Amino acid sequence: MTQIIPNLGEISHQYDALFVDLWGCVHNGVKALPEAVAALQTYRSGGGKVVLVTNSPRPRAGVMKQLIHFGVPDDSWDTIATSGDSARSAMYRGVVGEKVYFIGEHRDQDFFKPLDILENPVDIRQVPLEEAEGIVCAGPFDPMAEPEVMRPQFLYAKQKGLKLLCANPDIVVDRGEAREWCAGALAALYTEMGGESLYFGKPHPPIYDLARRRLSALGTPIADDRILAIGDGILTDISGAMGEDIDSLFITGGLAREETKTSQDPDVEALNLYLQKEMAAPTYAIGFLR
Structure with a gap:
């Protein structure tokens, strides 16, 4: 107990x-x-x-x-x-391809900084969803918006067979007194819709x-x-x-x-x-x- x-x-x-x-x-x-x-x-x-x-x-x-x-x-x-860091290492090993559609806020662009600890890292390029080989999700575009707003994009991605790399498995966090959605909520929705999500954080x-x-x-x-x-x-x-x-x-x-x-x-x-x-x-x- x-x-x-x-x-x-x-x-x-x-x-x-x-x-x-x-x-x-x-x-x-x-x-x-x-x-x-x-x-x-x-x-x-x-x-x-x-x-x-x-x-x-x-x-x-x-x-x-x-x-x-x-x-x-x-x-x-x-x-x-x-x-x-764990997810970046996987991305630069090419687990979701070289051309990726990025979901996140502008402040999350540090995710794409070069990773020097890997030999021969994949050359990652951010592209529109229509050109993507995979998805990288650091969090919602708007952390206050319901995850459901991404359903149309996820339906298209699922039909293309794209994998989603989730950089933060948390569903929500509390910023002061305000509760915000995290990348884990989007990954859960994508999985629920039949897509494949890859996780690298707790648990x-x-x-x-x-x-x-x-x-x-x-x-x-x-x-x-x-x-x-x-x-x-x-x-x-x-x-x-x-x-x-x-x-x-x-x-x-x-x-x-x-x-x-x-x-x-x-x-x-x-x-x-x-x-x-x-x-x-x-x-x-x-x-x-x-």
Whole structure:
């Protein structure tokens, strides 16, 4: 049964590394969450390693700039693994072809920056849908618009047999008080319509492979039973951790704050009902990372 804990320090001595989600855990899409930052700083001061594992479609360098903007200090983390980096690597290996139709906002163009770590990367070109060999989706054109607006384009793409590379499997995120759609919502619609979507972020294995490589690069390899995954996404962070056989800490005051009736801490009965409904079993739960 999931154990509700008062703070990270209650269990942190059991783990040598943390895989920590960003949005909803360390920041709210607008600014850093001070208690979460302090908890990670304390954990690192005791020798623990913090890997930020995010479904952001941005490259690692882009996420680092975003963290500075939000006020997340660099002494609260050690390294970063992004869904964007994992997906970019796949794109430059040619998994959806050379000519791609891009779905995303203008700020997501960093996704197409050259990737120097690959030998002989594919020459990727952005083209109209009619000329495309595949689709790359970093998010909706308009994050406030319903995913259904893409149905006509997806019907055409499905008929052409195009694969969709999803750079962010999240369905929604909360930016401050506003809830926005993510690339995962579009990929889910495309799959529902009979198209093929390829995922590289949580809960899928590629991003965990990347996170382990980034962790190992810090020094001594750390076994999975000494890693704790932290996140507020039951279908991404917690499902992914369960799939990787990694212990997890569910932040109930994020995406599921209403379902778990979280003010400072989750309501026990509401939490149990929610976990039963989602068929999830995080090792621990807490209202907010602190």
